Amino acid sequence: MMKKYLKILCIILVIALSVSMNINVYAGTYGELLDELAKAEKELEEHKASVGNVTDQINEDNATIKNLRNEIEAMKEENTRLQQEIADANIEIENKQEQTKEVISYLQMSQGENIYLEYVFGSDTITDMVYRLSIVEQITEYNDNMIKELESLITTNENRKVELANNEKKAEQKIEDLNTELAKLNQTVADLNSLSPSLESEVESQRKLVEYYKSQGCSNRSDVIGVDCAKTAANAMFYRPVKNGYVTSFTGYRWLCLKGECEWKFHKGIDIGSSTRKNTPIYSIGYGIISTIWNDNAGAICVNTQHLASNGQYYTAVYCHLSRRASNLYVGMEVTPDTLLGYMGDTGNVTGVHLHLEVYPCKLWDSSDKNCSNWNSYEKYTKNLFDSGSYKGSESVISFPSRTYQTWYNK
Numbered sequence: 001m002m003k004k005y006l007k008i009l010c011i012i013l014v015i016a017l018s019v020s021m022n023i024n025v026y027a028g029t030y031g032e033l034l035d036e037l038a039k040a041e042k043e044l045e046e047h048k049a050s051v052g053n054v055t056d057q058i059n060e061d062n063a064t065i066k067n068l069r070n071e072i073e074a075m076k077e078e079n080t081r082l083q084q085e086i087a088d089a090n091i092e093i094e095n096k097q098e099q100t101k102e103v104i105s106y107l108q109m110s111q112g113e114n115i116y117l118e119y120v121f122g123s124d125t126i127t128d129m130v131y132r133l134s135i136v137e138q139i140t141e142y143n144d145n146m147i148k149e150l151e152s153l154i155t156t157n158e159n160r161k162v163e164l165a166n167n168e169k170k171a172e173q174k175i176e177d178l179n180t181e182l183a184k185l186n187q188t189v190a191d192l193n194s195l196s197p198s199l200e201s202e203v204e205s206q207r208k209l210v211e212y213y214k215s216q217g218c219s220n221r222s223d224v225i226g227v228d229c230a231k232t233a234a235n236a237m238f239y240r241p242v243k244n245g246y247v248t249s250f251t252g253y254r255w256l257c258l259k260g261e262c263e264w265k266f267h268k269g270i271d272i273g274s275s276t277r278k279n280t281p282i283y284s285i286g287y288g289i290i291s292t293i294w295n296d297n298a299g300a301i302c303v304n305t306q307h308l309a310s311n312g313q314y315y316t317a318v319y320c321h322l323s324r325r326a327s328n329l330y331v332g333m334e335v336t337p338d339t340l341l342g343y344m345g346d347t348g349n350v351t352g353v354h355l356h357l358e359v360y361p362c363k364l365w366d367s368s369d370k371n372c373s374n375w376n377s378y379e380k381y382t383k384n385l386f387d388s389g390s391y392k393g394s395e396s397v398i399s400f401p402s403r404t405y406q407t408w409y410n411k
């Protein structure tokens with residue numbers, strides 16, 4: 001996320017820079033910028049709303065699942081109760097059947113000791129005996145009816161149990177469906193949230209850009225940035241790599257002498273000296289990453305940084321002849337204008353202590369960038385840029401004094 005944020009910062013700074021550089025990356029009005037911000041803010045709001053909608057749906061589904069689970073729990077409890085009722089009814093039926101059997105057998109067998117016969121024959125009169133017989137019959141009938149009722153209860157309970165099992169199955173299926181939906185919704189939220197930080201930092205960065213231009217005098221919608229206001233935006237993107245220094249040689253053609261052999265050659269970097277010589281810290285020219293840590297054939301200690309502009313254009317900065325590199329550097333490391341890369345030196349083919357700096361719009365040693373995929377193509381490309389007048393090396397993107405040995409005291 002930090003990387004993204006830096007990238008966006010970098011993009012903004014490139015926008016700011018390119019205004020003054022006349023690269024035409026951004027040549028809009030202040031009004032257009034405000035519209036851009038409003039658009040991005042709206043997009044962010046819509047995004048937040050859609051995250052909210054999905055979250056609401058998730059909460060709703062979770063509530064439904066909870067209710068269904070409660071229902072299932074209640075159905076299970078009812079099932080247990082019915083089961084108990086059936087068991088009780090069965091015991092009751094058995095008791096009643098036993099009782100009836102006893103009554104009938106005593107009535108039929110008329111033998112041995114039994115309470116019913118004693119009861120029947122214990123009557124004093126015929127009338128009483130008939131009466132007592134009818135009581136015994138009533139008991140038998142009562143038991144039969146009771147058994148029928150109990151059997152009917154069992155049937156009802158069994159039917160209800162089947163119904164409950166079906167309902168339970170339906171509820172379980174619904175929970176399963178809801179869980180599938182929830183998984184999808186959670187994935188959607190995860191996807192949406194993964195976009196959020198970048199969207200938020202983008203909007204935040206655009207707000208900062210608007211504030212920046214406002215502080216640079218932009219106020220009317222029709223103000224053309226870089227022309228009517230923010231005319232000093234030049235230094236905002238890439239900074240000088242040395243706090244205290246001066247230019248000893250600008251980018252361009254000059255006599256280059258190596259081992260006594262001199263030739264009129266294109267010098268694609270700018271040479272920077274400093275009164276603090278080898279104690280001079282070298283900083284990254286902007287936000288980006290370390291792209292290469294290398295030494296040239298003559299032993300020059302070098303490091304490259306890579307930076308991304310808003311139109312998708314990458315820049316590579318090459319810093320050479322360092323006395324030593326900062327110890328913590330690694331390829332891919334994020335850098336800011338405050339990142340120490342190393343110290344000024346005189347390693348490699350030099351006539352004295354200085355920093356040789358190249359900044360070009362390409363990705364050096366990256367096979368995806370045909371202009372600069374190797375050193376030969378890079379040399380051709382940079383020379384063509386310079387010859388065509390469209391780009392003048394570091395001086396096109398960093399503000400340097402116009403004369404050599406004119407000292408600056410901050411980046």
Ligand SMILES: [Zn+2]
Pocket residue numbers: 267269270271355356357
């Ligand atoms: Zn040089």
